[in-house]
Amino acid sequence: MNGTNLLKIALRALANNKMRGFLTMLGIIIGVASVITMLAIGQGSKKSIQSQISEMGSNMIMIQPGGDMRGGVRQSASSMETLKLTDFESIVNETRYLSAVSPTVNSSGQLIFGANNKPTTVYGVNEAYLDIRRYEVEDGDMFTSQDIATAAKVCVVGKTVVDELFTNGENPVGKVIRFNKIPLRIVGVLKSKGYNSMGMDQDDLILAPYTTIQKRVLAITHIQGINASAIKEEYTDQAIDEITEILRRNHKLRETDEDDFTIRSMEEMSKMMTTTTDLMTVLLAAVAGISLLVGGIGIMNIMYVSVTERTREIGLRMSIGAKGRDILAQFLIESILISVTGGIIGVLFGVGAAFMVNILVHFPVSIQAWTIFLSFAVCTFTGVFFGWYPAQKAAQLDPIEAIRYE
Amino acid sequence: MNKEKGAVIRLENIKRDFQVGEETVHALRDVSFTIHEGEFVTIMGTSGSGKSTLLNTLGCLDTPTAGEYFLDGISVRTMGKNDRATLRNRKIGFVFQSYNLLAKTTAVENVELPLMYNPSFNAAARKEKAIESLKAVGLGDRLQHKSNQMSGGQMQRVAIARALVNDPAVILADEATGNLDTRTSYDILVLFQRLHAEGRTIIFVTHNPEIAHYSSRNIQLKDGRVVSDTQNEHIQSAAEVLAKLPVEIDN
Numbered sequence: 001m002n003g004t005n006l007l008k009i010a011l012r013a014l015a016n017n018k019m020r021g022f023l024t025m026l027g028i029i030i031g032v033a034s035v036i037t038m039l040a041i042g043q044g045s046k047k048s049i050q051s052q053i054s055e056m057g058s059n060m061i062m063i064q065p066g067g068d069m070r071g072g073v074r075q076s077a078s079s080m081e082t083l084k085l086t087d088f089e090s091i092v093n094e095t096r097y098l099s100a101v102s103p104t105v106n107s108s109g110q111l112i113f114g115a116n117n118k119p120t121t122v123y124g125v126n127e128a129y130l131d132i133r134r135y136e137v138e139d140g141d142m143f144t145s146q147d148i149a150t151a152a153k154v155c156v157v158g159k160t161v162v163d164e165l166f167t168n169g170e171n172p173v174g175k176v177i178r179f180n181k182i183p184l185r186i187v188g189v190l191k192s193k194g195y196n197s198m199g200m201d202q203d204d205l206i207l208a209p210y211t212t213i214q215k216r217v218l219a220i221t222h223i224q225g226i227n228a229s230a231i232k233e234e235y236t237d238q239a240i241d242e243i244t245e246i247l248r249r250n251h252k253l254r255e256t257d258e259d260d261f262t263i264r265s266m267e268e269m270s271k272m273m274t275t276t277t278d279l280m281t282v283l284l285a286a287v288a289g290i291s292l293l294v295g296g297i298g299i300m301n302i303m304y305v306s307v308t309e310r311t312r313e314i315g316l317r318m319s320i321g322a323k324g325r326d327i328l329a330q331f332l333i334e335s336i337l338i339s340v341t342g343g344i345i346g347v348l349f350g351v352g353a354a355f356m357v358n359i360l361v362h363f364p365v366s367i368q369a370w371t372i373f374l375s376f377a378v379c380t381f382t383g384v385f386f387g388w389y390p391a392q393k394a395a396q397l398d399p400i401e402a403i404r405y406e
Numbered sequence: 407m408n409k410e411k412g413a414v415i416r417l418e419n420i421k422r423d424f425q426v427g428e429e430t431v432h433a434l435r436d437v438s439f440t441i442h443e444g445e446f447v448t449i450m451g452t453s454g455s456g457k458s459t460l461l462n463t464l465g466c467l468d469t470p471t472a473g474e475y476f477l478d479g480i481s482v483r484t485m486g487k488n489d490r491a492t493l494r495n496r497k498i499g500f501v502f503q504s505y506n507l508l509a510k511t512t513a514v515e516n517v518e519l520p521l522m523y524n525p526s527f528n529a530a531a532r533k534e535k536a537i538e539s540l541k542a543v544g545l546g547d548r549l550q551h552k553s554n555q556m557s558g559g560q561m562q563r564v565a566i567a568r569a570l571v572n573d574p575a576v577i578l579a580d581e582a583t584g585n586l587d588t589r590t591s592y593d594i595l596v597l598f599q600r601l602h603a604e605g606r607t608i609i610f611v612t613h614n615p616e617i618a619h620y621s622s623r624n625i626q627l628k629d630g631r632v633v634s635d636t637q638n639e640h641i642q643s644a645a646e647v648l649a650k651l652p653v654e655i656d657n
Contacts, residue, residue, distance in 0.1 A: 321495020
């Protein structure tokens with residue numbers, strides 16, 4: 001017996017018992033819908049955490065000097081002078097996986113404007129730093145490469161700095177503030193980013209050309225670090241490998257030498273933070289999976305009833321030439337039909353429910369193709385698994401007894 | 407008369423034992439006979455005579471414990487389940503006492519059923535064959551009637567059409583008139599006699615001795631043995647009896 005005929009028989013059998021078929025399906029519908037919804041919620045919260053991290057620059061890579069030993073004493077990163085501007089230039093010129101690179105030097109000190117003063121950190125960077133850290137200039141402009149070349153006394157300030165120094169509400173752009181006696185003219189104000197997920201105020205900073213900080217504040221020629229961003233988060237590892245290679249070559253390190261710098265990526269941090277949400281997703285899906293299992297048992301139950309009820313039909317089919325495997329296929333297809341139809345309806349309900357959760361309680365949800373695919377696969381498997389035993393029972397009936405079954 | 411040439415069924419010393427608990431029940435003890443093409447044989451016996459077991463054996467639903475059974479020249483005794491299923495599909499047409507039609511299914515679809523299990527028929531050929539069969543039993547005007555919209559007689563006709571659809575070597579009827587009233591029973595017997603006249607081989611298993619009058623040969627079973635096997639020289643016409651039956655006047 002071919003597939004089309006088997007499908008027709010199964011459809012007819014279901015049509016003859018619409019209510020029963022529907023109730024059986026309901027178990028699968030609820031199971032699949034809850035799996036889809038729970039996964040959507042789990043994935044949604046993972047995504048929202050990821051996007052928070054990505055606001056800080058999820059593809060950010062930080063290079064610091066370090067790992068240097070002098071007479072067996074490991075030195076602190078800030079006291080090291082192993083990173084040079086030439087390293088920065090090599091990285092800019094040679095890497096393929098970085099979209100923005102900035103040298104960093106920083107200095108802490110007291111900021112003064114009029115009668116107000118506050119301690120803060122000034123970061124010496126280039127224009128690319130805005131892209132790397134996802135800052136935006138809200139008012140005024142970023143300093144230019146011209147400013148960097150001339151070590152101009154200009155700066156861009158964060159919102160917190162503005163709020164604390166300009167208490168009278170005057171426009172800070174164009175005003176001159178003093179940092180450790182060095183006058184810096186404010187050319188722009190950064191858009192507020194608020195606190196990050198570690199509780200740090202991301203608006204309490206000043207950005208100035210790195211040359212200005214090097215020459216006028218710190219009087220150094222080396223740089224304290226390099227910040228960069230990979231063209232995409234996925235390329236972070238390649239970028240790190242490439243940077244390592246360039247720096248080792250520049251620093252003339254031998255095979256056996258340790259790196260005299262450390263490279264960290266935001267990706268590592270993001271991985272750590274999403275572990276929690278992954279666990280939550282698994283738990284939610286497991287609970288939902290149990291309801292799918294219960295739905296499967298429902299199918300098994302109803303298929304048993306169906307086999308018993310149709311014993312005479314099975315007997316007849318066998319006596320006019322149906323083989324055991326024809327009967328097996330007939331009942332198996334029926335149970336798969338129930339589970340797959342239930343699965344399709346369940347997916348629709350699940351997607352709908354996920355959106356309802358999003359709209360009504362504003363919980364972030366994210367429906368991914370693989371969750372739908374997985375649900376379908378599980379459904380079909382449920383149909384086969386729970387349909388197999390009853391179908392097998394039907395196929396093994398003795399036609400002599402089956403045909404006379406009352 | 408060359409009897410061997412047209413032998414459709416040949417039973418040689420068939421024995422069938424059942425194990426019931428500690429006891430062995432001998433349902434058939436040494437049954438032998440040959441049925442030739444075109445015969446209309448009634449097999450009679452009281453309950454417990456072994457006629458059901460014989461029917462199951464003849465229908466390839468069961469295999470004998472000992473002895474040989476040839477259906478259309480093919481030895482059945484050593485066949486496996488699947489081979490017997492195929493053999494039933496090609497060589498046997500079953501007619502049951504309780505019709506055994508599929509519920510909520512049209513006459514045509516019911517008749518098509520045996521051909522569904524024969525891959526050499528496609529959908530169009532199946533339908534054509536089924537309609538042809540239904541016309542042959544006089545139901546050409548009820549092709550699309552569902553089984554629950556038909557009378558007992560009509561249902562049995564559909565069942566007979568189903569038995570004819572695969573052009574079987576033998577039609578096996580099991581108490582085919584048992585569920586019908588007298589008039590409808592004769593109706594069905596008329597149909598069987600017509601099929602016999604057309605050259606079909608029919609085996610009719612029954613406990614009703616009257617039916618033997620309308621067949622060409624009668625085999626009697628008792629305690630698992632054939633006690634008589636007689637040719638009927640004076641076959642009665644079921645059609646004539648039917649004509650003489652008082653017509654029930656409704657309304």
